[in-house]
Amino acid sequence: MARAYNFCSGPAMLPTEVLQQAQQELLDFRGSGASIMEVSHRGDTFVEVYEQAVKDLRDLMRIPNDYEVLFLQGGATQQFFTIPMNLLSDGKVGNYLITGQWSKKAIAAAKKYGQVHVAASTEDENFTRAPRQDEIQLSDNAAYLHYTPNETIGGVEFDYIPQVDVPLIADMSSTILSRPIDVSKFGIIYAGAQKNIGPSGLVVMIIRKDLLGLVDGLPNVFDFAEVAKNDSMINTPPTFSIYLAGLVFKWLKRQGGVDAMAKVNQRKAEKLYQAIDGSHFFSNPIAPESRSWMNVPFVLADESLNSTFLTQAEDAGLLTLQGHRSVGGMRASIYNAMPEAGVDALIDFIHAFEKKYA
Numbered sequence: 044m045a046r047a048y049n050f051c052s053g054p055a056m057l058p059t060e061v062l063q064q065a066q067q068e069l070l071d072f073r074g075s076g077a078s079i080m081e082v083s084h085r086g087d088t089f090v091e092v093y094e095q096a097v098k099d100l101r102d103l104m105r106i107p108n109d110y111e112v113l114f115l116q117g118g119a120t121q122q123f124f125t126i127p128m129n130l131l132s133d134g135k136v137g138n139y140l141i142t143g144q145w146s147k148k149a150i151a152a153a154k155k156y157g158q159v160h161v162a163a164s165t166e167d168e169n170f171t172r173a174p175r176q177d178e179i180q181l182s183d184n185a186a187y188l189h190y191t192p193n194e195t196i197g198g199v200e201f202d203y204i205p206q207v208d209v210p211l212i213a214d215m216s217s218t219i220l221s222r223p224i225d226v227s228k229f230g231i232i233y234a235g236a237q238k239n240i241g242p243s244g245l246v247v248m249i250i251r252k253d254l255l256g257l258v259d260g261l262p263n264v265f266d267f268a269e270v271a272k273n274d275s276m277i278n279t280p281p282t283f284s285i286y287l288a289g290l291v292f293k294w295l296k297r298q299g300g301v302d303a304m305a306k307v308n309q310r311k312a313e314k315l316y317q318a319i320d321g322s323h324f325f326s327n328p329i330a331p332e333s334r335s336w337m338n339v340p341f342v343l344a345d346e347s348l349n350s351t352f353l354t355q356a357e358d359a360g361l362l363t364l365q366g367h368r369s370v371g372g373m374r375a376s377i378y379n380a381m382p383e384a385g386v387d388a389l390i391d392f393i394h395a396f397e398k399k400y401a
């Protein structure tokens with residue numbers, strides 16, 4: 044059986060090379076006589092895997108020394124709560140940019156821990172673009188500005204990093220490692236692993252050290268300062284997910300790092316948008332400057348053909364193109380692990396489908 048091109052938004056495709064290596068090492072991890080899943084997280088074998096993964100991520104993203112790398116659990120969703128829990132000290136206000144479903148969830152969670160403020164929103168334009176810098180209005184006493192650089196469901200991506208004089212917090216779940224970013228512009232970057240890093244069950248957080256320990260008395264597993272102090276191992280971490288993330292980091296290095304990935308990702312996205320824009324049968328509503336490189340939603344002019352499109356795509360080895368249940372239509376998620384050949388195959392399929400049905 045051949046591997047299909049899987050356009051799932053998450054858990055998403057992993058590089059075949061990575062899965063093959065994991066398969067080859069599964070029973071006897073590098074001569075240890077056991078699977079990496081079966082050894083203590085405090086033993087030398089796993090600690091080496093953990094330290095190498097942190098180091099490789101630091102290299103890939105050029106993470107400055109005044110930042111900690113944390114491996115957390117509970118998904119990005121849990122961090123919607125733990126971030127205000129850790130940062131909204133007395134009377135401070137959590138500021139949010141609202142650009143789609145994920146940023147809405149983030150602000151809803153923060154309301155439980157303190158005051159929040161919408162610093163900009165594009166909801167009245169149906170989330171078809173990112174707000175501009177000059178539209179961002181912070182509240183008094185702002186603790187931070189949280190935003191979602193890439194809205195996975197709507198396919199809206201910021202083409203700039205907002206500049207504010209409070210810590211900038213970014214939910215990069217669906218865009219981390221897809222292009223180079225200047226980490227020093229951020230207070231916190233966090234990402235659920237299952238889109239561009241590895242298997243679900245793991246969150247990667249990059250946090251500036253001065254943001255640790257601002258609020259006292261938190262449960263230790265939710266307290267970023269405690270997690271940092273314990274090398275992300277207050278309790279048993281998701282060891283297999285960390286191991287696999289480490290293999291993905293090595294794979295990214297072999298591809299030439301995030302600079303090389305950015306070139307391929309931009310090319311993949313541009314040709315797919317071109318195919319959609321060049322057609323009378325398919326369309327994408329997002330403003331060109333805010334179009335995501337990672338998640339490309341599109342709709343058919345004749346929605347009654349949606350299920351025909353999906354069935355025939357699947358027969359052609361193009362999986363999971365159905366859009367999010369909240370917006371309908373189609374969505375192609377084309378993260379780092381989606382080969383350019385997969386995008387080419389989708390474009391060929393789109394052309395052929397239009398020819399047949401338009």
Ligand SMILES: *Cc1c(COP(=O)(O)O)cnc(C)c1O
Binds near residue numbers: 145193
């Ligand atoms: C997928 C996703 C989430 C949710 O991640 P979970 O790990 O399922 O909690 C949050 N934010 C963004 C931008 C996402 O793409």
